[in-house]
Amino acid sequence: MLKTTKTMRILYVSLLAIFIIFLIVPLIYMMWLSFDDKGALSGRHYQEVWQSRELLASVLNSFRVSFISAAITTILAFIIAYTIYFTTISVNTKKVFRLVVTLPMLLPTITYGFILIYVFGNQGYITRFIGEPLFSIYGFNGLLIGYVIYTLPAAFLLIANGMEYVDQRYVLVSVLMKDRPMRRFYHTVLRPLYGAIAGAFILSFILSFTDYGIPASIGGQYQVIATTLYQTMLGSIPDFSKGAVIAIMMLLPAIIAGLLLRKFERYTVSYRSTGDYETVSSAIKNRTFMVLCSIIAFFIVGIFSILIIVPFTSAYPYDMSFTWKHVQNVLGMGELMRVYQNSLLVAFLSAAIGITISFTAAIISVRTSITSRGLIQWISILTNTVPGMVLGLAYLLLFNGSSLKGTFLILIICNLVHFFTTPYLMMKNALEKMDMSWEVTGALLEDTWLKTVWRVIIPNIRKTIIHVFSYYFTNALVTVSGVVFLVSTNTSLLSTKIKELQHYSKFNEIFILSLLILMMNLVVMTGGYVLNKPKKRSVINEKKIYYSTGNGKLVSIVSRMWRWKNESG
Amino acid sequence: MLLVENICKSFGGKEVLKDINFQIGEGEILSLLGPSGCGKTTLLNIILGLTEQSEGQVIYKGEEISHIPMNKRGFNIVFQDFALFPHLTAYENIVYGLKNRNAKVQKKDVQEYIDFLELEPHLHKQINQLSGGQKQRVSIARTLVMQPKILLLDEPLSALDGVIKESIKSRIQQIAQDFGLTIIIVTHDPEEALTISNKVLIINEGKVAQFGTPQQIMAQPADPFIETFILKQLHIKRKNIYRLFGERHA
Incomplete structure (x- = not known):
């Protein structure tokens, strides 16, 4: 490895400065505020919060609904992943299941709630079909369904990634040794996947626990911690200290979950070579799992189909005639189109700058010998742990009086920090797989370090750069929690505008805006696919780069996701 | 020297x-x-x-x-795994360093090495299309052109x-x-x-x-390590070759 150069040091220090200013300081300031009592340290705010029945109830509600949804999600995710990896149903059907289960990721979570209302609410099509509501969609039930749909893609991809590394030959050995089906299932599937299953549960739990979009749209009177935090900060009388306490209460489980996730990674059995053997399955098993998966897929498609029905009907559900009227209205509204442009600008800049930051962090971490470069790894663990809402609140508290307040810049920075972990790990894994002698070779061929990075490293990591762009772009476009405290009238984004429209019951507009988000994400994904299409000159097997990771589950999730996107087109 | x-x-x-x-x-x-x-x-x-x-x-x-x-x-060094740049052709790898010398690189500048290492038929191939020996020669050529x-x-x-x-x-x-x-x-x-x-x-x-x-x-191994580790290997090899071909052919 090359000796540390001045350029490397400058980049490293700049990177650390960014994360100190926009991650460490805001969190420390928020923590300080939670203990601050007119300049003195005190536990008074914590005491008040603990004595507040409503707040405690919202915390307990959050735990309850997140726990149950995580349990359901994990089971469903396991079923779908098992169907894909351990049955012999057709490859195309498997692709459809993958597509359907990951589709919701392309929409803001706040949209899920409105969709559920149109399906299970008083005027919902299921209600109209049955004649009366199956259950009240507002509150616990709505949250539960919303969280399950929201966390299913992440849980599925996590388990699927684990299953990809389960050696199918062991199933064959178990069959040849005449194991009973349950014993075979335990030893060849369940046991090697303990880590992935536990990880999927924890990930689903914490995603639900910290989400704001779904409770904002469908929570009703069922208070959860995210809505309580929002009301505390942006209600009629904002209480900064109390808000800081609630944010810390949200942060703590996230930190514990992050630590548990890392711990469970060790339980995952990773086979070095999975070989290329036929999956062992039976007709009964195929049929059973085909039916189960079809039900799940049908449920998801059924729910999300409303998104493309409502905006194109004259007056859903009373007049179902087709119309372009609502779409034309929205496209004609200058205000909404301005918000759309804002969103695109923020998403694009987040993605462009995000590539630079994550690439710099990864290259310093993997391909330089800077002594304290391990700090970057810790930063990535921290950014993975801090919920978007907590980060957004910390920014609100710290930068409230600064010129950053209400700017696009603060939204972009929030996205960069909030979504840093996965792109960083993607870049890191890709860089680790590249020949470590390239920089030395470059130097001997009279390149400067930066020149080798430009001429050799970047062309070889092009695919990952495109993946990172798509990742940042999509997430910046759909995030609600991260930016809900930071948007202003001038910097309003689509995802937060949807929340505003909710107050005026403008559901047609909400659905059309959601469709615009979905379409934009599909465009970016397709663009990524086209650019990453294997060419004659492509030699780096990037699939391998992603899957042979030992660094945290999230990168595996995303890697699997992007591979699927590329494969399915 | x-x-x-x-x-x-x-x-x-x-x-x-x-x-x-x-x-x-x-x-x-x-x-x-x-x-x-x-x-x-x-x-x-x-x-x-x-x-x-x-x-x-x-x-x-x-x-x-x-x-x-x-x-x-x-x-200059040729690494064990050659460290060739996979996004470039064999020729682009060979002239990579010359481009840092602010002069327009022409094939005649490196022709001597290309001919010497018999790389002409492989110049426009991608690195992954080359065999181990060809990669080795490209890597040596890339190093030699830097004199x-x-x-x-x-x-x-x-x-x-x-x-x-x-x-x-x-x-x-x-x-x-x-x-x-x-x-x-x-x-x-x-x-x-x-x-x-x-x-x-x-x-x-x-x-x-x-x-x-x-x-x-x-002739004069300096210590037992050289005798046991270094020379013994050669003796074993020689023995195996004798066994296969007989002393005359070996």
Whole structure:
């Protein structure tokens, strides 16, 4: 490895400065505020919060609904992943299941709630079909369904990634040794996947626990911690200290979950070579799992189909005639189109700058010998742990009086920090797989370090750069929690505008805006696919780069996701 | 020409090289031979300027060069895995370094090396389309066009098989002869070291076990390590060949 150069040091220090200013300081300031009592340290705010029945109830509600949804999600995710990896149903059907289960990721979570209302609410099509509501969609039930749909893609991809590394030959050995089906299932599937299953549960739990979009749209009177935090900060009388306490209460489980996730990674059995053997399955098993998966897929498609029905009907559900009227209205509204442009600008800049930051962090971490470069790894663990809402609140508290307040810049920075972990790990894994002698070779061929990075490293990591762009772009476009405290009238984004429209019951507009988000994400994904299409000159097997990771589950999730996107087109 | 004096190197308190001394002249081939982990690659890196020695001196043509950074020493290396840039063609790899010299690179500038290494038919191939031997030759050509003062080769033959190995071996000898280039090779294979080099430096546990010509080493092994580890391997090989072909053919 090359000796540390001045350029490397400058980049490293700049990177650390960014994360100190926009991650460490805001969190420390928020923590300080939670203990601050007119300049003195005190536990008074914590005491008040603990004595507040409503707040405690919202915390307990959050735990309850997140726990149950995580349990359901994990089971469903396991079923779908098992169907894909351990049955012999057709490859195309498997692709459809993958597509359907990951589709919701392309929409803001706040949209899920409105969709559920149109399906299970008083005027919902299921209600109209049955004649009366199956259950009240507002509150616990709505949250539960919303969280399950929201966390299913992440849980599925996590388990699927684990299953990809389960050696199918062991199933064959178990069959040849005449194991009973349950014993075979335990030893060849369940046991090697303990880590992935536990990880999927924890990930689903914490995603639900910290989400704001779904409770904002469908929570009703069922208070959860995210809505309580929002009301505390942006209600009629904002209480900064109390808000800081609630944010810390949200942060703590996230930190514990992050630590548990890392711990469970060790339980995952990773086979070095999975070989290329036929999956062992039976007709009964195929049929059973085909039916189960079809039900799940049908449920998801059924729910999300409303998104493309409502905006194109004259007056859903009373007049179902087709119309372009609502779409034309929205496209004609200058205000909404301005918000759309804002969103695109923020998403694009987040993605462009995000590539630079994550690439710099990864290259310093993997391909330089800077002594304290391990700090970057810790930063990535921290950014993975801090919920978007907590980060957004910390920014609100710290930068409230600064010129950053209400700017696009603060939204972009929030996205960069909030979504840093996965792109960083993607870049890191890709860089680790590249020949470590390239920089030395470059130097001997009279390149400067930066020149080798430009001429050799970047062309070889092009695919990952495109993946990172798509990742940042999509997430910046759909995030609600991260930016809900930071948007202003001038910097309003689509995802937060949807929340505003909710107050005026403008559901047609909400659905059309959601469709615009979905379409934009599909465009970016397709663009990524086209650019990453294997060419004659492509030699780096990037699939391998992603899957042979030992660094945290999230990168595996995303890697699997992007591979699927590329494969399915 | 190249004098290595009293080189010592420690990593975290562990001494990996102890008092290494040797000297080689222009156009000579030196092999650094020893078992895995004996410190030969560390010594190569010290000569290259990639690693700093803890003690001792590296003197090139009378000048102490330890303080000179790697990229200014004018030495060059061919890595074991060749370190070719996979997004470039063989030709683009060969002329990569020349583009840093602010001159328009033309094929005639490198034709001598292309012809010498018989790379003409492969110039426009991608790296993944080349065989191990072809990659090795592209890597050598890329290094030679930079006209290094000393060429270092890290395990140049270990990734190659039989016949190709022999062809690369003779080419390395030819490079030293035709271009008058001093070459230092790292290897763990006694046969390789003793058949390719003018001089062999055998390292064991960070210390020089013997330094001399192949003939000297064969005739007068300096210690039991050389006899048991180095020469015994050759005897076993010889025995196997005799068994297969009979003494006359071997």
